[in-house]
Amino acid sequence: MSNNNVIKVKDLTKMFGDFIAVNAINFEVKKGEIFGFLGANGAGKTTAIKMLIGISHPTSGNATIAGFDIYKNTEDIKKNIGYMSQKFALYDDLTVRENITFFGGIYGLSRKRIKEKSTTLIKELGLEDVSKNLVGSLPLGWKQKIAFSVALLHDPKIVFLDEPTGGVDPITRRQFWEMIYKAAHQGTTIFVTTHYMDEAEYCDRVSIMVNGKIEALNTPKKLKSQFNVESMNDVFLNLARG
Numbered sequence: 001m002s003n004n005n006v007i008k009v010k011d012l013t014k015m016f017g018d019f020i021a022v023n024a025i026n027f028e029v030k031k032g033e034i035f036g037f038l039g040a041n042g043a044g045k046t047t048a049i050k051m052l053i054g055i056s057h058p059t060s061g062n063a064t065i066a067g068f069d070i071y072k073n074t075e076d077i078k079k080n081i082g083y084m085s086q087k088f089a090l091y092d093d094l095t096v097r098e099n100i101t102f103f104g105g106i107y108g109l110s111r112k113r114i115k116e117k118s119t120t121l122i123k124e125l126g127l128e129d130v131s132k133n134l135v136g137s138l139p140l141g142w143k144q145k146i147a148f149s150v151a152l153l154h155d156p157k158i159v160f161l162d163e164p165t166g167g168v169d170p171i172t173r174r175q176f177w178e179m180i181y182k183a184a185h186q187g188t189t190i191f192v193t194t195h196y197m198d199e200a201e202y203c204d205r206v207s208i209m210v211n212g213k214i215e216a217l218n219t220p221k222k223l224k225s226q227f228n229v230e231s232m233n234d235v236f237l238n239l240a241r242g
C-alpha cells in the first residue's frame, strides 16, 4: 500500500440487526484524487461515509482516514476532513459572513484567520454584494458553493461530499465541479457521492455500490470499456439491474 493513499478501507461492514447495510467493502483513495462513490438509493453510501468520518461505529473491518484509525482517532479525523451534504450545509438564518465566522470558529481557526478567509472567500465567490444577506435568501446553487468553500475553510486533507449538487441546475453544477477540480489540483482529496451520471464522468475513479457491496471500481473510461457501453449511466444501469 502506498503512503499516498489517504483513505484505506479494509472489509468495512455495518449491520443493523440482521441487515447488512455495508458488506465488507475495500478500497483506497490517493491524495488529490476525485473519488466518486456511487450507488442507487439505499445502497449503503451514507452508512459507509458515516463510518469513515468517525460518527458511526463499524460492525467489523478497518479504515484509516489521513492516517488516522476510524475506531481510535475520531477527533483527529474530524480535524483533518471537511464534510458537506445536500441535507446539511449552512445555517439559513445566518448571513454569508456569519456562517463563515461560525464554521471557522468550530474548526478552531483564529479570529484573524477567519477574517482573512471570509474576505478572500467572499471575493472569490463574487459574493461582495450579498455577504450581509441571510443564506436562506440565496439560490440553492449559491448556498452549495458557499458550503463547499466553508467545508474547506480549515484546509482539510479530505473533503466528503454527500450528494452536494442535488437539486442544483446543470450550469451551477458545472461551476461547482470547477471548484472541486481546483481543490483537488491543490492536493485536497475529494470523496463524492452523486446521482448525476455526468458528474461520475468527472471523477478520476468511481466505485459503484449495490446492496452494500462494491460491485465495480475503476476509472470511468475503464468501467465503460469493461461493460462495453458508451456512458457511465449505462454502466450504472447494468450494475443496478444486476
Ligand SMILES: Nc1ncnc2c1ncn2[C@@H]1O[C@H](COP(=O)(O)OP(=O)(O)OP(=O)(O)O)[C@@H](O)[C@H]1O
Pocket: 016, 021, 039, 040, 041, 042, 043, 044, 045, 046, 047, 048
Ligand atoms: N440507523 C439505521 N437503522 C436501520 N437501517 C438503516 C439505518 N441507517 C440506514 N439504514 C438502512 O441501510 C441501507 C443503506 O442506507 P444508506 O442511507 O446508507 O443508503 P444510501 O446509499 O446513502 O442511499 P441514498 O442514496 O438514498 O442516500 C438502507 O436500506 C437503509 O434503510
